[in-house]
Amino acid sequence: MSEKIAVITLSWILSWSFTAVKQLSITYDHLSNNESNVQVITSTPIDVEENVSAESTSKQTYSKTEVHTNDCKDKMYWDKVSLEISEDKNKAYINFPKPPVEQGIKTVSLNVHPMNSTYDRNFGFRFHGISEQQLSLTQKVQEVDLQVFKYNQGEDFVWFVELIGKDSNFNNCFSDSISTLTLETFNNFVNVQPAYKPNVFNPADELYVRVTSFEQEQEFFKHHAYNQQLKKQNQFLPPPSEVGLALLEQNVNELDGPYVDYAINGRNRLHGEVVVGLFGDVEQSDLITMSNMIKTLHIVAPQLNIKYSDHAESVNLPIHFVPCTEYFSDKAYKCKNKALGTYHFPRKYFYVKEQNVLGEFGWIWIDSQRSAELRSHVLVHEFAHALGLLHNKCHDSSVSYNTYAPEIAHFSVLDLVQLRVLYDPNLKVLVNSKQVLRDLNLDEEKYLQYKDSTSTKSLCHEKQGGWRDVIDFQLGLLDYELNEGGNSA
Numbered sequence: 001m002s003e004k005i006a007v008i009t010l011s012w013i014l015s016w017s018f019t020a021v022k023q024l025s026i027t028y029d030h031l032s033n034n035e036s037n038v039q040v041i042t043s044t045p046i047d048v049e050e051n052v053s054a055e056s057t058s059k060q061t062y063s064k065t066e067v068h069t070n071d072c073k074d075k076m077y078w079d080k081v082s083l084e085i086s087e088d089k090n091k092a093y094i095n096f097p098k099p100p101v102e103q104g105i106k107t108v109s110l111n112v113h114p115m116n117s118t119y120d121r122n123f124g125f126r127f128h129g130i131s132e133q134q135l136s137l138t139q140k141v142q143e144v145d146l147q148v149f150k151y152n153q154g155e156d157f158v159w160f161v162e163l164i165g166k167d168s169n170f171n172n173c174f175s176d177s178i179s180t181l182t183l184e185t186f187n188n189f190v191n192v193q194p195a196y197k198p199n200v201f202n203p204a205d206e207l208y209v210r211v212t213s214f215e216q217e218q219e220f221f222k223h224h225a226y227n228q229q230l231k232k233q234n235q236f237l238p239p240p241s242e243v244g245l246a247l248l249e250q251n252v253n254e255l256d257g258p259y260v261d262y263a264i265n266g267r268n269r270l271h272g273e274v275v276v277g278l279f280g281d282v283e284q285s286d287l288i289t290m291s292n293m294i295k296t297l298h299i300v301a302p303q304l305n306i307k308y309s310d311h312a313e314s315v316n317l318p319i320h321f322v323p324c325t326e327y328f329s330d331k332a333y334k335c336k337n338k339a340l341g342t343y344h345f346p347r348k349y350f351y352v353k354e355q356n357v358l359g360e361f362g363w364i365w366i367d368s369q370r371s372a373e374l375r376s377h378v379l380v381h382e383f384a385h386a387l388g389l390l391h392n393k394c395h396d397s398s399v400s401y402n403t404y405a406p407e408i409a410h411f412s413v414l415d416l417v418q419l420r421v422l423y424d425p426n427l428k429v430l431v432n433s434k435q436v437l438r439d440l441n442l443d444e445e446k447y448l449q450y451k452d453s454t455s456t457k458s459l460c461h462e463k464q465g466g467w468r469d470v471i472d473f474q475l476g477l478l479d480y481e482l483n484e485g486g487n488s489a
């Protein structure tokens with residue numbers, strides 16, 4: 001139930017993102033202006049041993065003079081905390097005036113977040129640069145494992161290093177930036193790359209062909225032929241239907257909320273070469289779910305050239321698995337108790353010029369703290385949005401906003417019926433319902449009956465027959481055999 005509530009805001013985000021452009025630039029300007037206030041620590045790197053030996057003397061001094069309270073909130077204590085970077089710019093050391101435990105501190109964490117972690121074309125990639133780690137309470141000088149994920153950030157980009165101290169009631173007694181990192185002052189950056197595991201995707205669904213021997217080449221052609229076979233299945237699917245179009249022209253903005261009209265021409269539709277990559281805390285089950293969707297799309301949208309890539313620079317529909325921690329929610333995206341995942345429309349709706357850039361087809365964020373089953377459901381739900389489906393109140397749909405709908409991890413008949421219309425190879429453009437009816441040879445009267453809002457609820461029960469095989473295929477209960485010789489001709 002709470003997870004259902006969490007899904008509520010997804011549509012709010014979808015609609016909100018259309019109206020937020022102005023705010024985006026305001027926030028960006030605000031952050032850019034702040035940049036000049038950033039203090040870049042260029043302190044001489046310290047030697048740990050030297051510092052540790054200095055610890056005993058400084059500890060005595062502090063206990064006698066400046067820091068004589070054990071108040072977690074004591075500003076003087078926190079003012080004296082410093083972060084130093086080693087000479088090779090790879091290691092980081094944190095120096096406390098005395099061990100945090102002696103200052104009445106219950107927990108202390110060292111957190112990193114990139115500047116502009118919100119509202120940027122590629123800000124999903126910046127999510128990975130947000131990290132938090134608990135520090136020792138008993139050590140005065142600590143080496144911290146500071147490995148920062150980056151993506152395409154330039155020389156002037158800044159990461160903030162923050163400390164969060166909590167008192168015995170687990171309330172923050174300190175929360176502030178103590179230092180910054182840049183490409184100039186720090187070396188231990190790791191590039192964000194998509195997850196990859198062999199034998200999950202059909203090799204022919206991978207953007208990069210991994211063939212090193214003749215046998216592998218033969219094998220690869222078999223896999224390629226299998227994909228052609230899947231695409232051939234499109235002609236045996238049930239035809240595009242009036243109910244599919246009627247469903248496509250409805251949306252639900254809140255859990256169990258009313259249906260609202262949504263004209264077909266506003267639909268997002270993937271086209272051409274779509275390259276997906278899963279980034280962050282990705283598990284094998286997530287990759288399997290993605291692979292299954294790709295296979296299913298070969299059948300339902302055969303003209304779509306959809307692939308998986310483990311090279312970030314090739315991906316134009318990135319999917320980020322990042323945990324919705326309290327810190328993440330605070331610094332990047334207010335997901336806590338609100339959202340399990342989001343699909344963000346490509347910005348080309350706002351800035352026409354932005355073609356062929358990263359995230360050409362938008363991007364997805366998924367809360368990686370969830371169970372494998374729930375993540376798979378959220379992945380299908382968000383990917384269905386990327387494909388062009390909006391919410392309904394039907395019981396059986398991956399994009400359902402019905403409280404009691406099961407969290408399925410495949411496209412249901414109702415989803416497929418809509419995808420069948422949206423991705424019919426004969427549907428070249430999306431102008432309006434009349435044009436779609438004409439291009440797909442649909443019955444206008446029948447469509448108008450379905451379109452009547454009083455019958456909207458019943459659309460959920462208008463399940464077109466003939467989809468059993470595609471459902472079974474997704475559930476792994478059926479596979480399409482290769483033709484003799486593997487030729488699709």
Ligand SMILES: [Zn+2]
Binds near residue numbers: 011381399
């Ligand atoms: Zn949604």
